[in-house]
Amino acid sequence: MHLTIENISLQYDKTPVLTNLNADLVSGELIGLLGPNGAGKTSLLKILTTLQSPNKGDILLDGKSIIKRPKLIQKVLGYLPQQIPYFPNLTAVEYLNYVAVMKGVATNQIGSQIKSLLDRLHLSKTGHKKLKDFSGGMRQRVGIAATLLNNPPIIIADEPTAGLDPQERVSLRNLLAELANDHLVLVSTHIVSDIEAVANQILLLQSGQFLYRGTPTNLMTKSNGYVWEYPLPHSKPSLIESNSSLIQRSNGIQVRVLSKTSSQASAQSVTPTLEDACLGIFSGVIPL
Ligand SMILES: Nc1ncnc2c1ncn2[C@@H]1O[C@H](COP(=O)(O)OP(=O)(O)OP(=O)(O)O)[C@@H](O)[C@H]1O
Numbered sequence: 001m002h003l004t005i006e007n008i009s010l011q012y013d014k015t016p017v018l019t020n021l022n023a024d025l026v027s028g029e030l031i032g033l034l035g036p037n038g039a040g041k042t043s044l045l046k047i048l049t050t051l052q053s054p055n056k057g058d059i060l061l062d063g064k065s066i067i068k069r070p071k072l073i074q075k076v077l078g079y080l081p082q083q084i085p086y087f088p089n090l091t092a093v094e095y096l097n098y099v100a101v102m103k104g105v106a107t108n109q110i111g112s113q114i115k116s117l118l119d120r121l122h123l124s125k126t127g128h129k130k131l132k133d134f135s136g137g138m139r140q141r142v143g144i145a146a147t148l149l150n151n152p153p154i155i156i157a158d159e160p161t162a163g164l165d166p167q168e169r170v171s172l173r174n175l176l177a178e179l180a181n182d183h184l185v186l187v188s189t190h191i192v193s194d195i196e197a198v199a200n201q202i203l204l205l206q207s208g209q210f211l212y213r214g215t216p217t218n219l220m221t222k223s224n225g226y227v228w229e230y231p232l233p234h235s236k237p238s239l240i241e242s243n244s245s246l247i248q249r250s251n252g253i254q255v256r257v258l259s260k261t262s263s264q265a266s267a268q269s270v271t272p273t274l275e276d277a278c279l280g281i282f283s284g285v286i287p288l
Contacts, residue, residue, distance in 0.1 A: 001027045001062060001076065001153050001184050003048070008057035010043055010208075017043050018054070018208040025201075027153065030180035032195035032216075033188040034278055035205035041188040042082060044205070045158050048186070049079045078152035082159050084143035088132035092123055092142045095131060099146040117145040120175070136163035144172065154184045161194050173198055192275040202274075204281055211281050211288055216274050219281070223272035226286050229254045230267040243283050258285045 003025040010018040018040045025031050035041050046052035048059060050070035059066045059073075066073040087095055093114060100110045118124045121141040131139060140163050147155060157176070161169045176185055177198035187195055195202070202219060204212040212219055232246060232253040243258040257267070258280045272280070280286035 002060075003154065003184060004060040004063075005044075005048075006058045006060060008044070008047060008054045008059070010040075010047065010052070010054050012043075016208055018047075021057070021205075021208075021210055023203055023210065023213055025184055025186060027184045028180065028182065029200040030177055030185045030187065030195070030198050031201045031203060032199035033186060033203045033205060034190065034192060034195070035188075036190055036282060039190075039205045040208040041190075041205055042158055043208075045079075045156055045186075045188055048073075049077060049156055050074060073154065076153045078147040078149070078155045080143055080147040080155075080157040080160050082162070084139060084146075086131065086139070089130055091128050091130055092118070092134070092145075093127045095142060096145055096149065100149050103150050105150045113149055114145075117148055120148075121145050122171070137165055137168050140164055141168070141172075144175075148179075152183075154186075155179060156186045156188075158188045159190075160187060161189065161191065169194065192273075192278050196274045204278060206282055216277075219277045220272050220274060223277040223280050223286050225269055226258055226260060226280050227270050227272045227276045228257045228259060228262040228264070228267040229270045230257075230262070230264040231255075243279070243285055258283065260285065 005021050005023040008018055008021040009016065021044065033041050033044070043052065047054050050066060050073060053067065061072050064072055090098065096114045097110060100113065105113060118127045121144060123138065123141055123145065126138065131142065134142065144160065147157070161172055164172060173194060176187060179185055189195060199216055202212065202214065202216050203210055232255050241257050245256050247254045247256050258276060277286065281288065
């Protein structure tokens with residue numbers, strides 16, 4: 001499947017939230033939509049999922065407008081919203097049954113699909129517990145199971161790792177990467193490590209505009225030569241430069257700086273991480 005974002009602009013009360021966005025998303029890819037709080041990620045996902053109409057532009061699914069025909073995408077979409085609908089008195093199985101009926105899953109497939117998803121999301125032992133007795137992370141996994149019901153070819157997830165512990169984050173990351181083999185998977189997040197190891201394509205969104213669209217490898221190549229490390233000076237530690245962070249290394253605390261050049265004689269150029277690259281682009285240190 002091929003989802004084309006074509007000149008999308010959105011305003012809320014005349015305030016621009018998204019401006020002239022263009023991108024091509026295809027099946028077989030995990031696309032990471034990264035941006036700081038308020039960048040417009042959820043607004044863009046709402047347009048892609050037809051919950052919000054843009055003021056300008058179009059979204060094409062295999063060449064056909066989903067703005068004009070929202071059902072085209074609704075039939076093939078699994079959407080995991082930031083806030084999962086919460087029915088405290090339903091068990092996980094009852095909730096998934098309800099979603100399955102709403103999604104039009106064939107009656108004779110509902111039971112087997114729910115069982116397989118509960119297994120896959122490590123919920124088989126708790127499927128008959130009420131949702132009000134679930135931890136935040138377990139509820140999130142139920143939401144993911146609901147998203148995957150009927151095996152939708154397009155999966156859009158808004159901050160899917162929120163509330164998950166480190167082990168669950170890794171397990172969800174693996175699941176999304178596996179699904180991306182034969183699905184179109186779009187994951188919005190502001191946590192770079194959630195998609196670092198698994199994204200084929202990255203969209204960097206800031207103030208409603210894409211600053212970068214492309215592979216993580218290209219982004220990191222752009223960032224070569226912009227990351228420096230030097231030992232934390234013993235005196236004047238309060239004079240830490242902007243765009244810098246402290247890192248504990250075996251040889252002591254190092255200052256890691258994003259900058260075109262370094263004024264510190266002891267600074268060494270180091271290999272950028274994807275997080276460095278994103279911060280460098282967002283802060284304007286790394287040119288577009
Ligand atoms: N219904 C609305 N009415 C008016 N302004 C809105 C509305 N929804 C979002 N906004 C504004 O639009 C901008 C983008 O918000 P959005 O939720 O899309 O960003 P985000 O990147 O998803 O942020 P976060 O990471 O914090 O969830 C923000 O300035 C937000 O305050």
